[in-house]
Amino acid sequence: MTSSVTEDPVEQAKAAIEYCYERGWTDGLPVVPATAADVAACLATTPLPADEIIGVQPHLGRSVTVAQAAANAIMAGCKPEYFPVVLAAWQAVVQERSSRGAWQSTSGPAPLIVVNGPVRSLLNINYAGGAFGPGFRANATIARAIGLIVRNGYGVRPQELEQATQGLPGRWSVCIGENEEMSPWEPLSVVGGVPAGVDAVSAILIRTVEYIDNRSTDSAEAVLTDFADTLGRMGAYVGGPHSSGGLVLGPEHAQLLGNAGYSRADVQEWLFSHAVRDPAEMAAAGKGEQVGDGPFRMLPSAEAIPVIVAGAANAAMSMVFRPFGWAAWAGRSVPVQWKEQ
Amino acid sequence: MFETIVDPTIGPAETLEDSRPALAPRPERLTGLRLGLLANTKRNAEQFLADVGRELAEQYGIVPVVAVKKPNIVETAPAELMAELTENCDIVVAGVGDCGSCSASAVADGILLEQAGIPAAVIVSDAFTVSANAMAGLRKAPGYAYVTTPHPVANLTAEGVKARAAQAVPAIVALLTEPVMAAASA
DSSP: OHHHHHHOHHHHHHHHHHHHHHTTOSSSSOOOOOBHHHHHHHHTTOSSOTTOEEEEEGGGTEEEEHHHHHHHHHHHTOOGGGHHHHHHHHHHHHTSGGGTTGGGOTTOOEEEEEEESTHHHHTTOOOSTTTTOSSOHHHHHHHHHHHHIIIIIHOOOBTTTBOOSSOOTTTTOOEEEOOGGGOSSOOHHHHTTOOTTSOEEEEEEEEEEEEEEOOSOOOHHHHHHHHHHHHTOGGGOOSSSOOOOEEEEOHHHHHHHHHTTOOHHHHHHHHHHHOEEOHHHHHHTTOOTTOOSSOEEOSSOSTTSOEEEOSOTTSOEEEEEEESSSOOOOOOOEEOOOOOO | OOTTBOOTTOOSOOOSOSSOOOOOOOOSOOTTOOEEEEEOSSTTHHHHHHHHHHHHHHHHOOOEEEEEEOSOSSSOOOHHHHHHHHHHOSEEEEEEEOSHHHHHHHHHHHHHHHHTTOOEEEEEEGGGHHHHHHHHHHTTOTTOOOEEEOSOOTTOOHHHHHHHHHHHHHHHHHHHHSOOOTTTTO
8 A cells, every 4th residue: 555655746745845944955844845846836926036146144155046035035935926916025035134144043034025115915914913923824935935045045044053042933924014004104115215005024033022912091192111121121231332123013102102293203213202210210120231311212223113003903012022132224125126027 | 645745845946055165175274374363243242353363373373364343143254354354364363252243154154164264263252153053054165164152242351351261272273273174074
């Protein structure tokens, strides 16, 4: 009966997955084995040539091409039509200064990938309920593709060149659409320099997200006070001139702020001036070395506090996210490039 | 059976060494040599190297002629810093590799100095030998010898750094004066 087992396409598929495991190509979850035809299908979606180099790690002697990214995107579970978004996400990650050594860092950061534009509906990229996942193929696999490119393209693997102390939950799964429809403000990609209505991807390397649940007030300032407290948390400060932080606002909080007359810049300014700590508190936590005498501003500047809107309008909660390192978001979104049909 | 599966690791040719790098010949003694210190930006790294320099001055009468700090912990020292070291120094002590990326890049700095003919002693904290060794492997120098010091280094007091530097000196001296790559077959 052995022959009937090996002829069983399901058994063959499982064996192909095991083949990928044995070669060390996976992040621990099963991958979809990629064929040349799959790679070609991805390449058919993008104007970029197959052999164009899209990432370089000179200190590792490694670089990755568009075709290699395609193989890894397929392995991550992407449909070929996701590939232009994967490439834009990759470019958005690469242009972040903090990404140069991020993949080897003890901090073990993850890219927070934010998608704007009509492509969210086209590819069913979730921006509403449960935006951080799971349950949506595009969100889950676009983010995972980035991780597989790092692993297989750069050769950076955990407990080898990658030295993450603890890592973080969902390291290669943080891709959200922005809920433009319920946001009181312009899309994040417009802040990032891309015209409204154009598909674009933004990326920030983060170390974690943490929730602010505040559904018992109708005061914008009360909610902002709550945000500022979390943004000013000492644990996120790693020394140096400041900590860093950003917000993924649930639509209820975003609309509360918008209806109270706050622009995105107003929110950023309010948080920058209120996310402060007493140097004595910092010193008590062993973090007083570089904080000076007066109230210590935990965030680098108002504009370096990215404010994004995502999720469902069914409870007043938001997320603070923690950018990796001191570098704020580069502030440049990447337009998605489609192949002209 | 699965030869149609694309290997996702195959990309452009690697740009690092394609064969085992030659390491610098070792001097018989340190006396009279010009010492260089190559620090990274990790906390206590410069102090650690300065203390090593002070120990070497007391024990061998050599003083650092160049002490530089590279700007980026991830990458190897930029060409101008390398030139400053290779043009003015006979031996270099580099480190401290006490993080994920800087442990690997400290080893890479050491190998580059060796290839330029400068014996180098790289200091790595013992929590990061895996990444240090991985970089040695990438640079075709598996078994490349460096000096380890207990992790962590960043939280040591000035006195603690001084003691740790003194502790590392015998291994540094051995690495700079004794034939290296004993583990070359590793």
